[in-house]
Structure formats: structure tokens, C-alpha cells
Amino acid sequence: MSSSERWMVFAGIVFAGFLVWLLQPVLTPFLAAALLAYLGDPLVDRLETFRLPRTGAVLVVFTVLLLVILGIVLLLVPMVGTQIEYLREVLPAMFAWAQDTALPWVEREFEVDLSAHLRLDRIGTELAAHWRQTGDIATLILQRVSSSGLALIGWVATAALIPVVTFYLLRDWDTLVARVRDLLPRRIEPVASGLTRECDEVLGAFLRGQLLVMLSLGVIYAIGLWALGLDLALLIGMVAGVASIVPYLGTIVGIGAALVAAVFQFGDVWHLVGVAIVFGVGQMLEGMVLTPLLVGDRIGMHPVAVIFAVLAGGQLFGFVGVLLALPVAAVIMVLLRHVHDLYKGSELYGTDGSGAEG
Numbered sequence: 001m002s003s004s005e006r007w008m009v010f011a012g013i014v015f016a017g018f019l020v021w022l023l024q025p026v027l028t029p030f031l032a033a034a035l036l037a038y039l040g041d042p043l044v045d046r047l048e049t050f051r052l053p054r055t056g057a058v059l060v061v062f063t064v065l066l067l068v069i070l071g072i073v074l075l076l077v078p079m080v081g082t083q084i085e086y087l088r089e090v091l092p093a094m095f096a097w098a099q100d101t102a103l104p105w106v107e108r109e110f111e112v113d114l115s116a117h118l119r120l121d122r123i124g125t126e127l128a129a130h131w132r133q134t135g136d137i138a139t140l141i142l143q144r145v146s147s148s149g150l151a152l153i154g155w156v157a158t159a160a161l162i163p164v165v166t167f168y169l170l171r172d173w174d175t176l177v178a179r180v181r182d183l184l185p186r187r188i189e190p191v192a193s194g195l196t197r198e199c200d201e202v203l204g205a206f207l208r209g210q211l212l213v214m215l216s217l218g219v220i221y222a223i224g225l226w227a228l229g230l231d232l233a234l235l236i237g238m239v240a241g242v243a244s245i246v247p248y249l250g251t252i253v254g255i256g257a258a259l260v261a262a263v264f265q266f267g268d269v270w271h272l273v274g275v276a277i278v279f280g281v282g283q284m285l286e287g288m289v290l291t292p293l294l295v296g297d298r299i300g301m302h303p304v305a306v307i308f309a310v311l312a313g314g315q316l317f318g319f320v321g322v323l324l325a326l327p328v329a330a331v332i333m334v335l336l337r338h339v340h341d342l343y344k345g346s347e348l349y350g351t352d353g354s355g356a357e358g
Contacts, residue, residue, distance in 0.1 A: 024318055029158050029162045029165060030161075030165055031324065032162050033163075033165035033166040034165075034169060036065065037173055038204075038207070040061045040166075040170055043061045044170055045174075047060060047061070058170045058171045066163065076238075083231075083234055086231060087235065090264075093264075094260070094264050097264055181193060195334055195335065198334045202333065208294075209294040210294075213291060213294050214241045214245060217241045217290070218242070219237070220281070221236065221237035221254055221279065221282055222234050223237075224277075224279075225258055225275070228274045229271075231261070231265060236254055236257045236261065239257065240254025244286070246306060251282070255276070258278070258279070305333070306326070312325065313328070
């Protein structure tokens with residue numbers, strides 16, 4: 001690639017980033033639809049192997065996807081809302097218990113004086129008050145949005161646009177990919193296609209596999225904690241499942257919250273042991289069954305890189321950046337891997353490519 005061609009590629013990347021920043025208010029439904037289509041395309045391809053027409057396969061996958069999303073919204077959202085409301089009500093009592101019971105025990109066992117500097121009961125009261133105020137503000141915003149005809153139309157149009165765009169992208173996904181490949185310069189098409197396949201393997205393994213792992217762990221934790229009789233079982237299970245996008249973070253967050261909730265609700269050792277067993281079983285299933293079966297060893301994305309990518313994308317481009325963060329990170333990771341291999345085999349590194357010094 002000549003110097004002018006490199007500058008053209010660099011200018012194209014900068015221009016594409018500027019367009020994303022400029023058009024981010026209208027890109028959200030299209031990016032969400034592209035993500036759903038990307039996740040659903042392998043299922044459509046699988047159905048096509050059974051001699052089902054592409055449009056028919058898309059209708060089947062699209063219908064299942066829509067029913068799953070509607071089921072989550074209609075079933076889980078009210079239940080989680082109820083648990084959040086319960087948590088807001090008991091939050092002052094939990095902090096008061098920590099101030100009157102847990103803190104004196106820590107001071108007595110470790111011979112430290114914390115009461116004079118740490119008022120957990122006041123923190124709980126203030127937190128509940130601010131939480132209640134936030135809820136009132138959210139209600140006020142919703143009322144204002146509903147009272148504005150244009151804003152309401154915009155929300156409805158965005159929500160309706162996602163399934164429509166998803167359907168058409170699913171139907172024409174293979175055609176679009178083939179057309180993009182056909183537009184590549186013939187000289188770089190083999191390399192570009194190979195890099196694209198690697199990016200697809202990494203990104204597909206992460207998104208499809210890790211999402212299934214997160215969902216499975218959330219269900220396991222929620223059912224286990226519910227069997228113990230924990231009032232906040234569903235909320236803690238869902239939070240632990242979502243946090244499992246980073247290895248061990250879901251376990252740390254979930255078991256910490258579950259232990260505090262169990263001590264406050266039951267106050268005995270047996271329920272603490274039960275919480276430990278639930279998360280221990282979840283970790284064993286994740287390590288021995290879920291991750292090897294659903295994800296495998298193809299990801300190669302470090303947890304810190306995942307966190308940084310999501311935060312950086314949100315900071316630069318808002319919610320659109322969050323949607324773009326992982327795909328861009330996967331592409332960058334594959335490119336850096338090839339740059340690393342080229343560097344190790346270059347004269348600059350000092351070898352002839354076989355590991356012997358030149």
C-alpha cells in the first residue's frame with residue numbers, strides 16, 4: 001500500500017468517526033437492529049440448511065426474537081420493579097442495622113473506632129431520599145415527554161424502526177456481506193476477508209456466547225437465592241448475571257450483595273452457607289460447562305479491555321458508542337495481533353522471522 005493510499009484509508013476512518021459523532025442521535029435504532037441481525041444471522045443460516053427459504057427462516061427467527069423480548073419486558077420488568085421498590089423501602093433499615101449491629105461487632109473484634117466517623121444510618125436515609133427524588137424526577141420527565149407530541153412520536157418511531165430494520169437486515173445480511181467483499185480492491189481482498197473472518201469469530205464468540213453465559217448465570221443465581229427464601233433473589237441474580245461479562249466480577253458483586261441481604265433478612269449462619277453454595281455451584285457450572293460449551297477459547301479479549309472499550313465508547317459517542325464499543329474493540333484486537341506478528345518478524349525487531357537474530 002502506497003503512502004497516498006494509507007492517507008486515504010486514514011482519512012476515511014477519521015471521516016467515518018466524524019459521521020458517527022454527527023449522526024449519533026439517529027444511529028441508535030440502526031445499530032441496535034444491526035446487532036440483533038448479527039446475532040440472529042447464524043440461526044437463519046442454520047434454518048436454511050433444512051431447505052427453508054431465506055425469508056421464511058427470517059420470519060421464524062424474527063418471531064422468536066420478538067417473543068423473547070416481549071416476554072422479558074412483560075414478565076421480568078414488573079418483577080424487578082417490585083424488588084427495586086422493596087429495596088428502596090428497606091434500605092434505611094439495612095443501614096441502621098449495619099450502624100447498630102455490624103459496626104459495633106467490627107469495632108469490638110478489630111479494636112478500631114469507626115462510629116465517630118462513619119454514620120451508616122444517615123447514609124441510608126440520605127440514599128433512600130435521593131433515590132425517591134430520582135424516581136420523582138424520572139416520573140416528571142416521562143410526563144413531559146408524553147405531553148410533547150413530537151417527542152412522543154420520536155420515541156414511538158425509534159421503537160418501531162428497530163424491528164423493521166432488523167427484519168430487512170436479517171433477510172439481506174448475506175447479500176450485503178457479499179457486496180461489501182466484492183467492492184474491496186482485488187489486491188487486498190484475501191487479507192481483508194481473512195481479517196474479517198477472524199473479527200467475526202472473536203466478536204461472535206464473545207457476543208453470542210457471553211450473553212448466553214450471562215443469562216444462564218443470572219437464572220442460576222436467581223433460582224438458587226429464591227430457593228433460600230431471599231426477598232431480593234431476582235434483583236441480585238440479574239445484577240450478578242450482567243456483571244459476569246467480566247470474569248469473577250459477577251460472583252464478587254452477587255455474593256457480596258446476597259450475603260448482606262441474607263444477614264439482614266435471616267440473621268443466621270445457615271443462610272450464609274446457602275448463599276456461598278449457590279454461587280459456588282454457579283462458578284463450577286460456568287467454568288466446567290457454560291464457558292467451554294457456549295464460548296470456548298476463541299475470545300482472547302481481556303476483561304480490562306472490555307471495560308475500557310465500553311467506557312471509552314460511551315464517553316466519546318454516548319449510547320451509540322456503547323453499541324459500537326465491542327465490535328470496534330474486536331476489530332482492533334485482531335489487527336493488533338497481526339501487527340504484533342509482523343513486528344516480531346521484521347528487521348526492526350531484529351530477527352528473520354524464525355526467532356534467530358539477524
